[in-house]
Amino acid sequence: MTTMTAPAQRFREFRMPDVGEGLTEAEILKWYVAVGDTVTDGQVICEVETAKAAVELPIPYDGVVSEIRFGEGTTVDVGTPIIVVDAGGDGAAGSADSGGSAGSAGVAASEPPAVQTPAPEAPPAEPKRQAVLVGYGVAPSATTRRPRKQAAPDVPAPDVPTADVPTAAVPAQAAELNGHDRAAAVDRPLAKPPVRKLAKELGIDLATVVPTGPNGVVTREDIRAAAAPPAALPPVTAAPEPLAATAGARETRIPIKGVRKATAQAMVTSAFTAPHVTEFVTFDITRTMKLVQELKEDRAFTGVRVGPLLLVAKALLVALKRHPEANAAWDEAAQEIVHKSYVNLGIAAATPRGLIVPNIKDAHDKTLPELAAALGELVATARDGKTSPAAMQGGTVTITNVGVFGVDTGTPILNPGESAILAFGAIKLQPWVHKGKVKPRQVTTLALSFDHRLVDGELGSRVLADVAAILEQPKRLLTWG
Missing domain, CATH: 3.30.559.10 (Chloramphenicol acetyltransferase-like domain)
Incomplete structure (x- = not known):
């Protein structure tokens, strides 16, 4: 009897780790790699600044950089993928080199749909939250993440009735809910956990906030705008670029962040x-x-x-x-x-x-x-x-x-x-x-x-x-x- 071994995930996402105790975000100061560069396990790929210090992040994968999702100067929430590495199918290659490789290769060649297409009627159970390993992000999951919004037109989601709902915001629940329950989940305001925490601290009901983020996601700025009095809105929404570009400007605004x-x-x-x-x-x-x-x-x-x-x-x-x-x-x-x-x-x-x-x-x-x-x-x-x-x-x-x-x-x-x-x-x-x-x-x-x-x-x-x-x-x- 031949036992099939699922190939290792080819594209590996490296998530922003919690490099301190309880920190929720970090700013990317500098990238040391670019798309197309080859990286090795333990290589420093970028420098980030948290609320406590500047830290260099090593990547725990071998492969080629296929995507850098955030530029320098961007503040990213902990747990968000910041770079994607093409591991080149090392797991599959390893299986071919090991004992019994001929049988495994034969099964994979004769039954490609079984290997490449997951069964829609048996969705995987939602994984439990994993502890964050400092410097390496969360442990890689056995399931693959759905493509980001750039790939959404190529991979339609017929089970979700509203096209404005991003797949990343409602992961496994969208495939499990039906009828009234699914409609309720779609109507729930979309926001990341740190944003929900901020809204709770400020006493803001997410349902009353007008979202400005991609695909209707409520952002931190939306929460702060909802909490601020009308007179305070112009300074908050004023862009810093005109101040810096105007000759003889009497004021300069500097964002308060990091240390x-x-x-x-x-x-x-x-x-x-x-x-x-x-x-x-x-x-x-x-x-x-x-x-x-x-x-x-x-x-x-x-x-x-x-x-x-x-x-x-x-x-x-x-x-x-x-x-x-x-x-x-x-x-x-x-x-x-x-x-x-x-x-x-x-x-x-x-x-x-x-x-x-x-x-x-x-x-x-x-x-x-x-x-x-x-x-x-x-x-x-x-x-x-x-x-x-x-x-x-x-x-x-x-x-x-x-x-x-x-x-x-x-x-x-x-x-x-x-x-x-x-x-x-x-x-x-x-x-x-x-x-x-x-x-x-x-x-x-x-x-x-x-x-x-x-x-x-x-x-x-x-x-x-x-x-x-x-x-x-x-x-x-x-x-x-």
Whole structure:
């Protein structure tokens, strides 16, 4: 008895993966391949930007690029196919090369309709939702997807009475519903899951929204237009091109998306959920600056960048070790304060795409040379725009170095989920009383913002005072650390 093996799917769709936790969309920044290029499993094909970082996507197939469905600068929902690869029928070829290939080839040659045409009376069951594999999209299904709308004229769908309904929007249900049930499914407003979620959040009934998307699909812009008051509609619908093209334009509009959008949302959430308190201290940092110069000549720090930020980070880690209750998080759902025995030290980094805060994992366990190396790698990766979403998750406290811009101090806003953030101001030569005499000394200001639900005034003051004391007398790194 000869067993038939179904040929492997020739055209493979690569879907936009969820490259972060719970992200719903990503913008395609750059394509590294074009139609007709040969790709291999693991080859990077494009770079995308999510709300957290820019990420390079590898493709899990071998073959030839047959279609690129979205251009650069397009924002695509997670799970949407972005590129199609012609695998060249590798599965069928493999069967021909294996044992028993003659029998299989003979059956395929004698019964082509059975292989090429699926039986209409036995539609496949709708597959269960599959978990997304980061960087590779969902696992390939055993069933083939119907062609996109470009192929619709060549493949008519007689079972669907309304030609305006896209096959991708009602997949298996259209073949299973009859009569009144099918009409009800057709009348249901068409929208992608993220759009439905947005409509629910804004309290908009999809049935009342006028769709403007292809084949009557409701888009995000339709939801926002329905939610906005009439006076707000002109700015929303105004095209940015005339503004850029008009000579002497007084305004320029820039879309809020990617890292800037995520930062704005995080800051608003933090500012209005965590009660912020900020304290300041100004002190003499001259001895620390002398130590920085000595460390630059130390062989243990060869090949790594040594600066005052390194010692500020180490001083904060020592202060948190002396006051571990300041390293905590607020669990609103459980109504608990979570004390953490580890420190993931965040470093705020300004990049062309906006402000990001990657963190050094388990910074409390690192020696000073190890901390210097980790800090240098973190900054270099951020400047190159290669920071991964994982590097920006799980932070406990953060340092922001506003002194590099010549700023004396500030009142930094907490990163959501963190207990404190330390602002390191500019170091300036100022007159200072030193050993009973007024002398020119290097002086700076630190500002510590903390969540007053977790850290009261006394605890916050002790942490800030310890950081300043260590930097004023860096030998305390030995006695206190």
